[in-house]
Structure formats: C-alpha cells, structure tokens
Ligand SMILES: Cc1cc2nc3c(=O)[nH]c(=O)nc-3n(C[C@H](O)[C@H](O)[C@H](O)COP(=O)(O)O)c2cc1C
C-alpha cells in the first residue's frame with residue numbers, strides 16, 4: 001500500500017497512477033494546462049510541478065507524469081520553490097498570449113499583474129499538444145501534430161496543407177485550453193483556420209438542416225460498427241424518429257411487448 | 261571463413277595471427293579518418309599503392325589505412341615503422357620521396373616533420389610530439405594501429421579477448437560487479453555509474469531487454485565518438501556484447517547520426533564480420549548466449565542525444581524527451597528494460613574486463629576513474645582529440661598538450677562540456693578535470709567539448725551564441741526551456757546591442773533558476789550554464805556592455821567603432837580596396853580616413869591591414 005503526504009494531508013493511493021490524479025481525488029487542486037484525463041499525460045506545461053521529498057532529497061517533479069509508487073514520500077503543491085516556477089511560467093505565457101482568458105485568470109490568481117517579458121508573436125497556442133493527443137488517441141486520426149522544433153515549434157497538419165485526415169469532429173477545439181482553435185461554419189462548410197482545413201457539411205436526410213461535417217458519420221460508424229442509417233439524421237430528427245418507433249412499444253411494462 | 265565455435269578456437273586463431281605479425285617488416289600507417297580524408301589522405305593511400313605496384317620495389321612494405329589519430333589539424337598523417345617516424349601534412353606528391361628516402365635509405369624528410377609550436381623544433385617520432393606525449397590513449401591509441409575494417413587486426417591486438425574471458429570465466433553478476441568496482445562512469449555527459457545502471461536493468465523484470473549505444477554526438481566540434489566508431493568499431497561492439505551478456509539482452513541498437521557516413525560504414529562492416537565469425541548472433545562463440553545489433557541512423561538533432569528522445573526516435577516517434585521518473589533500465593525502448601550508454605563508455609568496457617577493475621580504478625581521481633577524451637579546439641596551437649587521465653589540469657591540457665595560445669595572446673577562458681557546459685576563467689586553470697570539479701565550477705564534463713578562448717573573445721557574445729544554439733536545437737516541448745530560453749536570449753541580444761539595463765542581469769538569473777528547476781530534460785536545465793558562468797566570472801564585462809555601452813573585447817558590432825591610426829597607416833590602400841561600403845578614403849602613401857557613418861563594421865579592413873593601423877574601440 002502506498003501512503004503519501006500531500007500538503008500535510010495523509011492520503012492513500014487506490015489505483016491512481018500519478019500524483020496529480022491522487023491529489024485531485026483527495027480534493028487538492030494543482031493547476032494544469034497540458035493535462036486532460038482522457039489522454040496520456042505529456043508533461044509539457046510544467047505548471048503542475050510539485051516539490052517532493054524522499055529520504056533527504058527534495059526535487060521538483062511534474063505531478064501529471066510522476067508515478068504513485070513510493071510509500072512515505074512528502075509532496076508540497078504550493079511550496080515557495082513551486083510557486084516561483086509556476087509564477088514565471090505564467091509570466092512567460094502572459095507574454096505569449098496576453099489575451100487568453102484562462103492565462104489571465106491563472107496569472108491573476110498568482111498575483112501577476114503584468115508580465116516582465118516581451119511579447120513575441122501573440123500566439124494563443126501554448127503548444128500543450130492536447131489537440132494532437134486527442135486526435136491521435138481518442139479519434140484515432142493524427143490529423144495534426146507538432147512540427148519543427150525549438151522556438152519554431154507549432155501544431156499543424158502535414159506541411160500546413162488542408163488535412164485529408166481531418167473528419168471535422170472538432171474534438172481538438174473542445175480540449176484546447178486557450179481557445180486557439182477556432183471553428184467557423186458558413187455556406188455548407190465547416191472551417192478550422194488553424195488547420196487550414198474546410199470540411200463540407202451534410203444535410204439531415206429528413207429536414208435538410210446542415211447538421212454534421214460530411215465525413216464524420218461515416219468515420220464514427222466504421223469505428224463503432226453501428227448500423228449505417230443511424231447518423232443520417234440531425235439530432236432533432238433522430239430523437240423524433242426514436243420517439244416514433246418507441247411509440248410502438250409499451251414502455252411502461254416490465255417485459256416490453258410489441259403492441260399489436 | 262567459418263564461424264568460431266568456442267573460446268579456445270578464438271584463442272588459437274589469435275595466436276596464429278600474432279605469430280604471423282612480423283614487426284621488423286616496414287609498415288606505413290596512413291590516417292584516413294574523416295579529418296585526414298578531407299585533407300587528401302585517400303590520395304596519399306592511392307599514391308602508395310601505385311608506387312608499390314609499379315615500382316617493383318626491392319623492399320616489402322605493408323600499408324595500413326587507419327582511423328583517426330586525433331591530430332586532424334596536421335593531416336594527412338603518415339607514421340612509418342619501425343622507427344615511429346611521424347610525417348604530417350603529407351601530399352600525393354610526397355609519397356615517392358617517402359619511399360625512396362625514408363623507407364629505402366632510412367633518411368628523414370625534413371619538410372614533412374612536425375614543428376613544435378613552442379620550441380620551434382622539428383620532431384621526429386610520433387611519441388615525441390608534445391600533443392601526444394602527455395596523453396594516455398587507452399581508447400584512441402589503437403586507432404593508429406589497426407585497419408578498422410579488418411577483424412584480424414583487432415584480434416591481433418587482443419580484441420575480443422575480454423568477451424572470451426567473460427564467456428569462459430564470468431557470470432553476468434560478476435561482470436556487473438567488475439564494472440561497478442572499476443568506478444566507470446558514463447562518458448555521454450551525466451557521468452552516471454555504469455555498473456549501477458547495468459545492475460538496475462539486470463534486476464528489472466522482462467523477457468526482452470535492450471542495450472543501446474548512443475552515437476548521436478550532437479555537441480558542435482566534438483568528434484570523439486565518430487573517431488572511435490571509424491577507427492576501432494569492434495571495441496564498441498565488443499563492449500556492447502559484454503554489456504548485453506551482463507544484463508541478458510538479446511538485441512542491441514546503435515543510434516548514430518547520418519552525418520557520420522564513414523562511422524556507419526565501418527560499424528556496419530564490423531557487425532557483418534563479427535556475425536560471420538560467430539562473435540555476434542546466435543550462440544556466440546558456441547555458448548548459449550545470443551545477441552545481435554542493429555544500426556539506427558538519426559537525423560542529427562542535438563536533442564535526440566538525450567536518452568528518452570533517442571529511444572523515442574528509435575521507436576519511430578518524434579525525437580523529444582519525456583519525464584524519466586521511471587528509468588529506462590526499467591521501462592525503456594518499447595517499454596522494456598534498456599541500458600543506454602555512450603560510445604566511449606562501451607569502448608572502455610573490454611579494457612576493464614581485460615585488465616581488471618583495479619587497474620582501471622588506479623587511473624584518474626577519487627570519484628572519476630579512467631581517461632576522458634576531450635575535443636580541444638579554439639584559440640590553441642594544437643587542436644584535436646586529446647585522451648588524458650581524469651584529474652589532469654586545464655592548464656596542462658591547454659599549455660602542454662595544446663601548445664599554448666597562438667599569436668602570443670593571453671588566454672581568457674575555456675568553455676568545457678559543449679554548448680550547455682560552462683565557461684571557466686583563466687584564474688581557474690589549475691582546476692583538475694573530473695566530473696565533480698567541473699560541476700563545482702558551474703560547468704560539466706558533457707561529452708568532452710573544450711573550446712579555448714583568447715583575450716579577443718567577448719564572453720557576453722559567447723553566452724549568447726551558445727544559448728541560441730541550445731534554443732534552436734531544443735525540442736520546444738516544455739515551457740521553461742522554450743519560453744525561458746527565448747526570453748533570456750532576447751535579453752542577451754539587447755545587451756550585446758547596448759540596449760541592456762542593469763536589472764536585466766537579475767532577470768537573467770531568475771529565468772535561469774526557473775529553467776533549471778522546471779525544465780523537462782537536461783537540455784533546458786543545462787542551457788543557462790554558459791550564461792550563468794560568464795555572469796559569475798566576468799560580471800564587469802556585462803556591466804561594460806550595459807553601463808558604458810562598450811564591448812571590451814571589441815566583438816559586439818553595435819558597440820564598437822573602427823578607427824585608422826594616423827601614425828601607423830602608411831596609405832598602402834589595401835583597406836580602401838576591400839571596404840565594401842566605401843567608408844575609407846585617402847590618397848596613396850598618406851594616412852587614410854574612415855567615415856563612421858558609412859562604416860558597416862564588417863572588419864574586412866582589419867584583416868588586410870599589415871601595419872596594425874586599424875583600431876577597434
Ligand atoms: C540535450 C542532450 C543531448 C545529449 N546528447 C548526447 C550525445 O550526443 N551522446 C551521448 O552519449 N549522450 C548524450 N546525452 C546524454 C544522454 O542523455 C545519456 O545520459 C547518455 O547517453 C548515457 O550514457 P552514459 O551513461 O554512457 O554517459 C545528451 C543529453 C542531453 C540532455
């Protein structure tokens with residue numbers, strides 16, 4: 001059994017694999033930007049750094065990747081050392097994307113009024129990589145990934161060409177912590193500017209409303225092996241059609257019987 | 261040829277090879293490492309071959325094409341035995357004369373002898389060259405003795421004897437104990453004890469285990485690993501086989517940058533030959549132990565030398581580091597227990613097994629054992645690869661082996677440990693070179709880069725240069741390294757342009773501490789070292805840039821002006837002719853004038869002036 005002391009609270013691990021997970025389960029909040037429970041931890045933003053003490057050694061580690069397996073270690077999530085690093089990381093980010101709300105909020109929380117650093121290219125993308133991980137691990141597509149390295153690093157489609165892989169699901173925009181991935185729709189088109197990609201929208205087979213990117217249903221169906229016509233309708237029509245077919249059943253009975 | 265099926269068979273083959281070696285017969289070694297090849301060594305080889313074929317010489321000469329001898333600056337190098345005669349900068353045309361005069365008539369050719377830069381005396385033998393005299397060439401020495409493509413050559417100097425010993429007499433545990441007792445520490449940078457690393461992997465559970473040789477060698481100016489792979493590939497391979505035996509690994513990889521074609525070629529040949537002879541592959545030397553090695557060619561990114569990035573790269577993923585809270589020895593390549601060591605580390609292993617841990621641990625200092633190879637470059641007379649016992653002082657290295665600073669200039673500092681090492685000032689030249697002492701001085705051993713700087717080097721510019729290298733070569737994954745490095749670099753750029761403020765220096769220190777504490781990998785934690793050490797040892801130079809808007813070394817373009825010394829200028833007109841911006845005017849044989857407004861500070865005038873009449877202030 002692994003017992004860990006986090007901010008003077010004795011907690012017991014119960015299958016959690018990382019320090020971050022364990023802390024959050026026990027109501028101890030640690031700020032993160034590149035973490036999402038649905039995908040593999042990445043350890044890039046370093047906001048989740050905590051100070052751990054084992055034997056006589058203390059060091060800073062990323063709680064999102066640090067494994068829970070040593071009994072008796074002590075963890076400080078707000079030590080002066082941790083706060084000093086966290087604060088400057090936010091100052092860096094504030095200089096990178098001064099208009100992003102979550103960065104402003106987190107900075108204000110740490111008492112930062114203004115960044116001492118110079119603004120570079122005012123890029124809202126903080127390169128947390130969540131979009132790329134979601135696309136690869138959840139959607140199974142890898143339509144976008146990191147390109148270049150060092151100061152030139154970005155996330156993009158291959159060669160920044162319109163993506164052939166993208167199914168237009170916009171899971172990337174959903175997980176993006178800073179709102180850097182903007183999705184617009186017009187003229188039967190869904191447009192994701194950051195990926196330089198346009199996806200045609202599809203009409204509902206019943207009501208003709210534009211309701212989904214054309215290649216999403218097919219992809220979902222093939223992945224999940226669902227009946228073919230399931231996603232041909234918009235959400236509203238689908239609900240309606242389910243309700244209609246249900247009206248053929250006596251749903252109040254315990255043993256569903258088909259009404260004659 | 262047939263597979264060798266037992267240790268005894270290998271011994272027998274070696275005895276035959278040694279007995280065939282006729283040391284009285286003249287033999288000529290021609291260095292064909294990458295350096296010497298670039299300066300024409302291959303022509304020298306063909307000239308020898310031609311002469312031997314055509315001339316019907318009444319003398320039987322053996323020529324041997326070897327790997328790098330480390331003194332590339334003087335190449336192509338030719339050593340003639342018996343006699344150990346050392347000729348440098350040999351050309352195609354010299355060969356006929358060498359055969360006639362030296363080999364047949366036993367006379368020296370004066371013009372081909374090496375001239376000692378300090379005493380100005382000519383040196384006859386390789387052993388007497390000051391560059392080599394103080395070295396202890398345990399790893400590099402054999403480069404000059406063997407043809408790297410000839411397995412028999414390696415066997416002839418005792419090669420694969422260590423493997424034989426291990427298979428015959430030692431259990432894996434005993435091998436690990438021997439390496440632990442020797443005190444060998446990793447030569448790739450961090451200096452982690454090799455035996456302990458092996459032990460962790462030995463103890464880790466796993467049906468499959470890997471060993472990897474790190475030959476990424478990304479430090480600019482370093483070519484130690486390349487030289488060993490080119491000149492003595494079997495020594496590395498033998499080390500890997502022994503390591504694999506110790507940790508029970510069946511598969512090894514060598515990750516080598518594709519910019520090292522000769523290293524790749526010679527190592528591939530070594531693998532093939534070793535397989536043919538049963539030294540690699542199934543049932544090595546008839547034992548139950550099987551192991552093979554694959555070559556994995558890297559794209560040459562500096563960050564791919566970092567262990568977790570390298571492993572990702574072998575797996576076909578992007579070469580970026582990850583947190584290593586679970587060590588590779590437990591979960592490395594394909595999540596299997598993995599031992600990763602540097603080329604030099606692997607090449608040292610057979611020596612320790614052959615000669616004993618005790619022998620090895622008697623070389624070096626208390627905590628740093630054995631030898632280290634430095635790549636000595638910069639403002640120093642003798643440049644090249646230098647292998648010395650740990651604990652030698654910087655002064656001995658620079659002034660005895662390196663032959664001092666050219667042009668009678670003063671030494672200012674030495675950058676050790678590559679671009680993320682530190683800058684050690686002249687006052688610390690008595691520093692003994694070992695892992696701990698270098699870290700205490702704010703630097704590190706790294707992979708043995710050593711750049712000597714004279715008084716004309718600006719340390720602020722130097723720090724800026726190294727930081728821009730590490731920034732460009734970083735992966736860009738974590739924020740402290742990427743954003744911190746970018747901001748620190750922009751502050752340094754400002755300072756070198758005279759736009760710095762004193763409070764910037766505190767901000768630099770603050771960023772540095774965040775990079776050190778917060779970065780994901782050692783690239784980010786070490787990148788501030790050149791900045792921090794120059795700030796520590798040369799604070800006045802930073803202040804001169806900030807307060808007085810002056811670059812004392814006369815390097816930072818924005819802060820210097822060129823003048824013509826009216827007394828010294830004799831109006832020869834050379835500067836006037838090369839000035840690209842027509843800033844220099846004047847009549848022949850009258851002192852010239854330089855118009856500051858037009859001057860673009862390119863320095864072309866300084867280079868052509870023969871009267872030291874161009875002043876930089
Ligand atoms: C940015 C970076 C670059 C590195 N490059 C190399 C390299 O080119 N060669 C090398 O052997 N080790 C390199 N290392 C060190 C490796 O991560 C690792 O510690 C080493 O290869 C382990 O072998 P050793 O124990 O034999 O030294 C690098 C480390 C970092 C952080």
Ligand code: FES
Pocket residue numbers: 031032033034035042043044045046047048049062063064065
């Ligand atoms: S959440 Fe751990 S590094 Fe970003």
